[in-house]
Amino acid sequence: MTIKAIIFDVDGTLADTEDAHRVAFNKTFAENNLPWNWDVALYDKLLKVTGGKERIKHYVESYLPDFRKPADYEAFVKNLHVQKTAHYTAALRDGHIPLRPGIKQLIGDAHKAGLKLAIATTTSPENVAALLEVGLGKDWAKHFDAIGCGDIVPQKKPAPDIYNWVLNELKLAPQDCIALEDSYNGLRSALAAGIKTYVTTNPYTHKQDFNGAAGVFDDLSDLPRFYSLTGLRI
Ligand code: XBP
Numbered sequence: 657m658t659i660k661a662i663i664f665d666v667d668g669t670l671a672d673t674e675d676a677h678r679v680a681f682n683k684t685f686a687e688n689n690l691p692w693n694w695d696v697a698l699y700d701k702l703l704k705v706t707g708g709k710e711r712i713k714h715y716v717e718s719y720l721p722d723f724r725k726p727a728d729y730e731a732f733v734k735n736l737h738v739q740k741t742a743h744y745t746a747a748l749r750d751g752h753i754p755l756r757p758g759i760k761q762l763i764g765d766a767h768k769a770g771l772k773l774a775i776a777t778t779t780s781p782e783n784v785a786a787l788l789e790v791g792l793g794k795d796w797a798k799h800f801d802a803i804g805c806g807d808i809v810p811q812k813k814p815a816p817d818i819y820n821w822v823l824n825e826l827k828l829a830p831q832d833c834i835a836l837e838d839s840y841n842g843l844r845s846a847l848a849a850g851i852k853t854y855v856t857t858n859p860y861t862h863k864q865d866f867n868g869a870a871g872v873f874d875d876l877s878d879l880p881r882f883y884s885l886t887g888l889r890i
Pocket residue numbers: 665666667668669674677705706707708709776777778779780783813842
């Protein structure tokens with residue numbers, strides 16, 4: 657079966673962004689006089705819930721039984737998340753987070769070989785744009801035939817919704833595509849959509865369960881090996 661498209665996760669896969677997300681959450685909490693601080697060990701646990709707004713709510717529910725929620729709790733969380741996104745995108749625009757090894761080359765090679773490329777992420781469109789403007793240039797979006805982000809679907813990863821949305825946009829069947837993910841939740845999401853999935857691990861995810869993955873790599877620094885293992889004709 658010839659692979660016609662590669663669908664990329666963003667956070668942890670295209671770049672090691674999770675720590676920048678963590679720092680942006682903490683800046684936002686401090687600015688709002690909330691005595692909340694997500695250290696690396698805690699954030700590692702909180703990552704089991706995807707999506708920033710969902711993660712804040714999970715933290716409140718699971719770790720702060722005595723927190724008195726403001727009357728408009730939904731708006732409170734939404735507002736925190738808007739501020740967090742501003743901090744995060746500012747950090748990306750400062751250019752401190754490079755794309756992971758092999759990613760830029762893979763995108764270029766695949767594009768030249770006529771493959772379709774797509775994004776399936778739980779993070780917001782602003783965050784994807786800020787990351788890829790720095791990593792791929794102002795016209796980054798021209799590389800992608802479908803860009804599935806954040807709240808565009810009802811259920812975030814590990815639900816298959818975002819991958820199903822992307823498949824529909826690409827007008828391709830799951831067996832025409834491969835997905836590239838970095839986490840247990842991402843892998844479950846892509847597999848639930850029926851897509852063969854490869855994993856590149858990172859410090860937050862390397863101990864997670866990748867049962868069901870077609871291959872697990874530390875990174876894509878050895879692209880010829882990746883091409884031969886995946887059967888990509890690039
Ligand atoms: C990873 C996530 C995201 C980010 C935070 O997404 O779980 O929630 O941690 O992003 P993916 P937001 O790996 O699917 O790209 O605060 O913008 O939700």
